[in-house]
Amino acid sequence: MFDRRHVLGGLTFASVAVMSRSVQAGNVTTQAGPRFAVTIDDFRFEDGPQQNGAARHRAILDALSAAGIQAAGLVTGKHIDNVEAGSHLAAWSEAGHAIGNHTYSHAYYGGSDPGDLGADIDRVAVLLAAYTTQRPWFRFPYLAEGRTVEFRDRMRGVLRDRGLRNAHVTIDASDWYVNQRLLERLARDPGADITPYGDYLVQHLLGRAAFYDGLAREVLGYSPLHTLLIHHNLTTALFLPRILEGFRAAGWTAVDADTVFAHPIYQAQPDIAPAAHSLIWQLAKADGRFEARLRSPGEDGPYEKPAMDALGL
Template sequence: MTVRALLLLVALVTMLLPRELTVHQLLPLANAEETPGKRIALSFDDVPRGPGAFVAPAERPAMLIASLRTAGVEQAAFFVNPARIAPADGDARTIDAYVAAGHVIANHTNSHPHLSAMSAADYLADIDRAEAWLRGRPGYRPWFRYPFLDEGGRDKAKRDAVRAGLAERGLSNGYVTVDGSDWHMEQLAVDARRAGKDIDLDALRDLYVETHLESAEFADRLAQRAIGRSPAHMLLLHETDLAALFVEDLVAALREAGWTIVTADAAFADPIYRALPDVPFANGTLTEMLAWEQDLPPPRWYERNDTAIAAPLFAARVLHEETRP
């Protein structure tokens, strides 16, 4: 490749990348009185998800829809992996039911791979397979969420190639700002049930609600330090038994703590979601990456997202097992 051709290629990739907002464009509104309070939207990854510890997979979506309706959640976002859709199990009808209930659907790749484990070209091809199933369906939104929140790790060239590919496809990053690692809590419950252990459901509900409320408060404080205001947050949940059982309690606790539940559309309209943080390791929540980019000191990561902290807490509070200090 000639130098001229190389320069043209670099220019093309640069044009395809979405326009990055500087931190100054994410700062507070000019009139502080116009700044909204704490706002948060709900999103659910890994749709359709496999069996959990308590509820039959075929029954879980109806429970989740009913819980969201009772909780007064107008619109949540469901991020879909079409490769997991089994026609015989009615998974496509389930996704249609989410949309019929007022929720929206978006792209979570076709097969849920790690970007760090494959080439950018193969990863984008997997996204395209998901788009082929999703685009044109009722409730579709042109949002993409990275499985495992893995945006390429230390490989900035791969990160930028996928960012350019998303822009070319008209997809925006479906970032999350709040994460309580509900997937890990679910797995601990599954493991306990398989081991025949007694699970204190009341204690599990309290731990689930407390963890996500703490995570939201942590993320909001961190965001205010990083960009000077409280953005419209996006909570990462998964289509789990725990969500079906406890999301109503979680929403009630958030409201009691002063949070307003907003739609996914409203949350992603916040300019924070157009940011393109440049950090040494591209993985995790948007809040964490913006704090890292601004060189804020740790902690930038909610402590219970560390499984070494979360697992003993689950054992002590939910299984009532003695744990070593």
């Protein structure tokens, strides 16, 4: 597992805030309570404990269908570059869910030698061309957009040259770490009670959602349409209905991904370097008033380890 420790050329922070407030006044965000889209990264279909790859994918599709929402899948090419995975992605598209580019290799583009992002994007773009719900959305692996201003602007230029938009995350979290811990537990004890892992995951995601929404209200003056990042893994397959119900019970409303990514906040290009983490984190960093609130990285497994250890998870 990669360790995640390790506003130029677009709308300025001020113009995003002004545009977003005008959209709010135009009834895009008038519904009471915060709203969010489900975005799922790293589609993987290999078999594993509890469910094989096909069953995991079907469970995720069924949960989204039951909720009546359109999600976005940001796919990594190396995991879908085969006939079986292609059929699963076709089912995703046929269900009306959006598809975006997450590179072919899932390399880290926030380091000292970021490599050829354009080639990495183009290789997976060929695989996505046939799907009717493909969108011009791109998400950086590990949400890492560039270590320096030079690298950041180079990366942004690669997207601009291809007509792609950064599919920013506003609610970042460590669901991948909860999944990792669950897999480790099942490897030791295949009959273990998995319910506490779902309990922990739901509360973790709600806690991070509350943090980022609260920070957004301070930075922007309102609650934007959010994007929740989760991954195409066992915990999502097992617990997505509970996640969606937990958000609903907490006053959140699930919204289609197309609606959320149309919000002008997703055109923001905060003037910070390194450029990484949640978009809300980046905007708060660019603002300059919230340094004491911003841990780096924004989310990571070690933040969750003590609590999970204490619970015996």
